[in-house]
Amino acid sequence: MTTLAPRRGRHGRDGSHALAAALVSAVLVCGSGVIAAAPVTHTVVIEGVKYTPETLTVKGGETVVWVNKDPFPHTVTAKGAFDSHDIAAGKSWKYTARKAGEYAYICTLHPNMKGTLKVE
Numbered sequence: 628m629t630t631l632a633p634r635r636g637r638h639g640r641d642g643s644h645a646l647a648a649a650l651v652s653a654v655l656v657c658g659s660g661v662i663a664a665a666p667v668t669h670t671v672v673i674e675g676v677k678y679t680p681e682t683l684t685v686k687g688g689e690t691v692v693w694v695n696k697d698p699f700p701h702t703v704t705a706k707g708a709f710d711s712h713d714i715a716a717g718k719s720w721k722y723t724a725r726k727a728g729e730y731a732y733i734c735t736l737h738p739n740m741k742g743t744l745k746v747e
C-alpha cells in the first residue's frame with residue numbers, strides 16, 4: 628500500500644516532464660524554421676508620407692502588412708516583384724515574401740517614398 632502511492636506520484640511527475648520536453652522541442656523546431664507552422668507577420672506603418680521601418684528584413688514565407696495611417700492613399704510597389712496598387716487611407720495590404728532577395732519599393736503616388744524589403 629505504502630509503496631504504491633509514491634510510485635504513482637513519480638509516474639505523474641515523469642509524465643509532466645515528458646510533456647514539458649515535447650513542448651520545448653516543438654518550440655525549438657519552429658524557431659529553427661524547419662517547420663513553417665506558425666505564421667509570422669511583420670508590420671510596416673505608412674504615416675507622414677514615409678514607410679516605418681524603411682528597411683525590413685524577413686524570412687521566406689513570412690508575411691508583411693503595410694498599414695496606411697495617412698489620410699490619403701499610398702502604394703507599395705517593387706517593379707517586377709510586387710505591387711499593392713492604391714492602399715486607401717486607413718487600409719492595409721499584405722504580402723507574403725516567398726523569394727529571397729532585396730526588394731526596393733516606392734509609392735507610385737509619391738515616388739520620393741522609398742522602402743526596402745529584404746527576404747532571407
Ligand SMILES: [Cu+2]
Nearest residue numbers: 701734736737
Ligand atoms: Cu504615397
